[in-house]
Amino acid sequence: MREVLEGSQAVAxxxxxxxxxxxxxxxxxxQTHIVEELAKYCADGSLDGRFICVESExxxxxxxxxxxxxxxxxxxxxxSHGLALMxxxxxxxxxxxxxxxxxxxxxxxxxGWNLWVDQTDSLSQRDTGWLQFYCSxxxxxxxxxxxxxxxxxxxxxxxxxxxxxxxxxxxxxPVDVPSQxxxxxxxxxxxxxxxxxxxxxxxxxxxxxxxxxxxMRRSIQMAMEAAPGIYQAIxxxxxxxxxxxxxxxxxxxxxxxxxxxxTAGTAAAxxxxxxxxxxxxxxxxxxxxxxxFRPFPAEAFRLGxxxxxxxxxxxxxxxFGAGGxxxxxxxxxxxxxxxxxxxxxxxxxxxxxVTVDTFSELFTMTRDQDxxxxxxxxxGVNEEMLRS
Amino acid sequence: MKxxxxxxxxxxxxxxxxxxxxxxxxxxxxxxxxxxxxxxLVIPASCWAIIGGNYPQSSLKVPILHTAFATTxxxxxxxRAALDLRGDxxxxxVGWAGDGGTFDIGFQALSxxxxxxxxxxxxxxxxxxxxxxxVQRSSSTPWGARTMxxxxxxxxxxxxxxxxxxxxxxxxxxxxxxxxxxxxxLERKLRKAASIRxxxxxxxxxxxxxxxxxxxxxxxxxxxRLAVQTRAFPLYEVEDGTTxxxxxxxxxxxxxxxxxxxxxxxxSDEDIAQIQKYVDQEWKRLVRKAEEA
Ligand SMILES: Cc1ncc(C[n+]2csc(CCOP(=O)(O)OP(=O)(O)O)c2C)c(N)n1
Ligand code: SF4
Ligand SMILES: [Mg+2]
Numbered sequence: 001m002r003e004v005l006e007g008s009q010a011v012a013x014x015x016x017x018x019x020x021x022x023x024x025x026x027x028x029x030x031q032t033h034i035v036e037e038l039a040k041y042c043a044d045g046s047l048d049g050r051f052i053c054v055e056s057e058x059x060x061x062x063x064x065x066x067x068x069x070x071x072x073x074x075x076x077x078x079x080s081h082g083l084a085l086m087x088x089x090x091x092x093x094x095x096x097x098x099x100x101x102x103x104x105x106x107x108x109x110x111x112g113w114n115l116w117v118d119q120t121d122s123l124s125q126r127d128t129g130w131l132q133f134y135c136s137x138x139x140x141x142x143x144x145x146x147x148x149x150x151x152x153x154x155x156x157x158x159x160x161x162x163x164x165x166x167x168x169x170x171x172x173x174p175v176d177v178p179s180q181x182x183x184x185x186x187x188x189x190x191x192x193x194x195x196x197x198x199x200x201x202x203x204x205x206x207x208x209x210x211x212x213x214x215x216m217r218r219s220i221q222m223a224m225e226a227a228p229g230i231y232q233a234i235x236x237x238x239x240x241x242x243x244x245x246x247x248x249x250x251x252x253x254x255x256x257x258x259x260x261x262x263t264a265g266t267a268a269a270x271x272x273x274x275x276x277x278x279x280x281x282x283x284x285x286x287x288x289x290x291x292x293f294r295p296f297p298a299e300a301f302r303l304g305x306x307x308x309x310x311x312x313x314x315x316x317x318x319x320f321g322a323g324g325x326x327x328x329x330x331x332x333x334x335x336x337x338x339x340x341x342x343x344x345x346x347x348x349x350x351x352x353x354v355t356v357d358t359f360s361e362l363f364t365m366t367r368d369q370d371x372x373x374x375x376x377x378x379x380g381v382n383e384e385m386l387r388s
Numbered sequence: 389m390k391x392x393x394x395x396x397x398x399x400x401x402x403x404x405x406x407x408x409x410x411x412x413x414x415x416x417x418x419x420x421x422x423x424x425x426x427x428x429l430v431i432p433a434s435c436w437a438i439i440g441g442n443y444p445q446s447s448l449k450v451p452i453l454h455t456a457f458a459t460t461x462x463x464x465x466x467x468r469a470a471l472d473l474r475g476d477x478x479x480x481x482v483g484w485a486g487d488g489g490t491f492d493i494g495f496q497a498l499s500x501x502x503x504x505x506x507x508x509x510x511x512x513x514x515x516x517x518x519x520x521x522x523v524q525r526s527s528s529t530p531w532g533a534r535t536m537x538x539x540x541x542x543x544x545x546x547x548x549x550x551x552x553x554x555x556x557x558x559x560x561x562x563x564x565x566x567x568x569x570x571x572x573x574l575e576r577k578l579r580k581a582a583s584i585r586x587x588x589x590x591x592x593x594x595x596x597x598x599x600x601x602x603x604x605x606x607x608x609x610x611x612x613r614l615a616v617q618t619r620a621f622p623l624y625e626v627e628d629g630t631t632x633x634x635x636x637x638x639x640x641x642x643x644x645x646x647x648x649x650x651x652x653x654x655x656s657d658e659d660i661a662q663i664q665k666y667v668d669q670e671w672k673r674l675v676r677k678a679e680e681a
Contacts, residue, residue, distance in 0.1 A: 027518055035537065051537070
């Protein structure tokens, strides 16, 4: 059924449809609407589960870990400082091989306090063993949450469904909400591969000595390596049922493009308009939207950019001392003599606007420059302010 | 007659972004009048992180160290150590956190600082929920209140933590409640806290919130006064964690207080009777402790 939903509501709707049993969360702007909506569902009985109002995000993740270890499907959501405070338990969830799904709303980290979009929060969790998917509209947030449970429970790895602060979390759009019966057919009841059980007593998450630790880590990496293939198979099934698919990366007018934009989140929706505008002026430009970030879909990027001469990466994030994270990862994935030239731009951090004009300008700068500079170029920064 | 209270310097600048009638803002205004210019504040994520102002401005005339949500007491400990090592014993450090930042996420750091005997004042300005994020329950939210995470028929059915007793159990030199409706009492308590220069001093400061509780902004002080008069929020102080003294009597029925706010609107007569019973029990316990002293 088509409904007009806020991005946050779309996620909450997916959590209800996934028949999640335990939700444990701590409020933080701009994630609050997701958890408030779920608190409402739990209160009015439309979601048959328990909502735990914990006292911190560290405890939110810890209690979700407890719930999944107890054998039930669980959910949490966070953002920015909340995600940062969870960091230890993010490692724990992955190491414990629990198929937790969380929504993460990209927001800037302080100081200074800033509520607006910035991807550095989720990207600085890239080494925790969580899969990450970046969404660019409400429908995708709903669908990805459902896909995530299915995938997580096959891989036994946790998944973060990532969405932009406000531009997605607080924006109302028409969303096709699937029926409970269809979702039930796609997402079977959770069957934990292991759980706390007095009839079959073993210890979870105990000491791992030298002779086993590395194999445990290797098996996480192996699950990550298997993820793109498994995901695509699941998405094929999703497509036959629901008629929508997204891919690991999503190409737009890339076929004959000499220059290709790469970006993620709602900025990609803006880039799409920029591509049309530039195409209308005769420029051969396309967009390859990054959707899956962990595992990094290197193969999909290699294929998608096989004919591109130049790539423009727009990062709404920065790994200080290195530069834009998507650009770094993509450079590493494309490394070799055949690689297109990669132009890295950091823009739109802390909620600064990224507009169609931004992309058009980056396009012109890149087109007119033979060799890319070594590091990331910061776009839209007030140089005057930096000098004072 | 010249009123001592209103003659001194002001440390709150005009133009701050607190809601009209914000009790937490009144609380700061009164507290700084008592503490004066040799004060440094440590403020975590909260409404006050916003009221404090946007870079490069500040709504206060004393220095503020903004800090992460869970860290008020830890950051204040570090700042105190630095001032001590630089030979500054004149400055009073005040950790200024909301109820969420105190009762919940910041509690570990607070308890640890109290046990270490850190030399600072910790003020919990209590508006009984996470207001900055849009009114979600905290463990300071009272029984009966509706919030965004205790909505509809699932209004909160657990009692507010007794934070002063918890802090008194750390046997800190001074713990007290205070209210924006009793400025003389509030300022006396802050001055007293500032005069004790060893160990953590804790002030639990009732700060009514028109936005989160659902009443008209002009009633902030009236609501706060009713909380004391109905014993929903008694004014008392505890020295060395053991010596209790009650500072204000009150005997109005709690209904009068509850009826001022929409967060309690759904409560039935039986619910209100239950709250009244709880308030009476707590008051009796408090009186017993004060008599023991
Ligand atoms: C680690 C972390 N989690 C969550 C938040 C979001 N957050 C900011 S202020 C706040 C509520 C503060 O409540 P309280 O301490 O009672 O102060 P109030 O806003 O009510 O004045 C929350 C949840 C944050 N900044 N950091
Ligand atoms: S929400 Fe409440 S505490 Fe926060 S600024 Fe407004 S009145 Fe003050
Ligand atoms: Mg509060």
